């Protein structure tokens with residue numbers, strides 16, 4: 001079924017989300033700032049929340065992320081966040097429709113801390129499942145959820161036709177660097193969430209990985225032990241947080257291999273289109289911008305076109321190296337925009353359908 005998406009103003013083709021240039025949020029989980037974030041999500045009130053675990057959900061016939069990653073050729077995937085209003089919804093759907101002809105291996109939708117944002121994740125992944133040819137994956141976190149609530153959310157995903165789940169622990173709402181406080185009837189680590197989701201049905205589950213080490217980890221080796229534990233709990237693949245320079249990603253892959261783990265590890269990629277994206281890049285990766293990157297891009301900070309061209313070229317070079325190293329797919333953090341992702345994907349020849357074209 002093909003759905004026509006109405007044209008949206010030029011803003012849709014910018015590289016950053018609304019408000020970014022004026023100091024608005026430019027965080028992948030910006031929707032955690034939902035005003036209702038401390039309220040119990042609506043899933044909690046569903047009657048099933050108090051019942052015994054659902055029987056196994058059988059989700060036959062739907063393509064899994066692993067099916068796509070095992071297809072052979074290097075592919076790409078795209079991450080979105082759930083739109084907060086009608087305008088964001090139109091912008092997201094424009095990006096979805098522009099990326100669809102390039103045949104991404106899958107697209108994912110992040111999971112926020114607030115009830116309404118969480119419902120929007122279910123709704124958006126469900127709509128992608130119903131109305132596009134794309135393989136959707138929904139993120140899920142353990143933040144502020146009891147196990148019964150988590151079961152309900154997973155049930156909602158299954159009912160919406162979503163078979164792929166990225167199981168991440170999440171961060172404390174309000175202060176992501178603050179101490180982790182598990183829900184009294186909830187979970188503490190992502191490995192437990194993997195175990196839960198796998199136990200609820202025939203889900204394909206992925207997990208998060210951190211090339212520079214998770215900010216709360218004592219050292220990269222211990223962090224790699226925890227990553228491999230998530231795979232052993234039943235995850236089929238991992239997606240990496242942003243990193244500065246491919247070596248960090250490749251070292252993490254080596255640490256996994258040294259532990260006998262060959263699960264697909266996808267690099268997280270974000271085209272560096274503005275100085276603001278660059279500084280957020282370092283923040284998300286959890287490291288200082290290295291001189292090799294800063295020296296190349298910072299002198300161009302007052303020339304937006306030159307900065308964008310150099311930033312996209314730099315990231316494209318990293319991607320070429322990663323493809324040569326045999327990564328199964330590149331995972332693009334799109335911020336709900338498609339233009340820069342399409343540019344990089346087509347210049348790397350990762351678009352699978354001949355009709356794919358990069359628009360203006």
Ligand SMILES: Cc1cc2nc3c(=O)[nH]c(=O)nc-3n(C[C@H](O)[C@H](O)[C@H](O)COP(=O)(O)OP(=O)(O)OC[C@H]3O[C@@H](n4cnc5c(N)ncnc54)[C@H](O)[C@@H]3O)c2cc1C
Pocket residue numbers: 029109110111112113139140141166167168169170171188189190191207208209214215216217222223226229230239240241242268
């Ligand atoms: C690709 C990707 C997608 C993401 N999507 C979202 C999203 O949609 N919504 C959102 O809110 N956040 C998201 N995040 C952020 C993520 O929730 C945070 O980075 C969070 O702090 C860590 O999540 P995790 O799943 O890696 O947790 P865990 O694997 O549980 O790790 C958390 C910390 O505990 C340590 N640890 C793990 N297991 C053990 C153990 N058994 N014993 C002791 N220590 C242990 C780890 O080393 C780490 O320091 C995403 C991150 C990535 C990379």
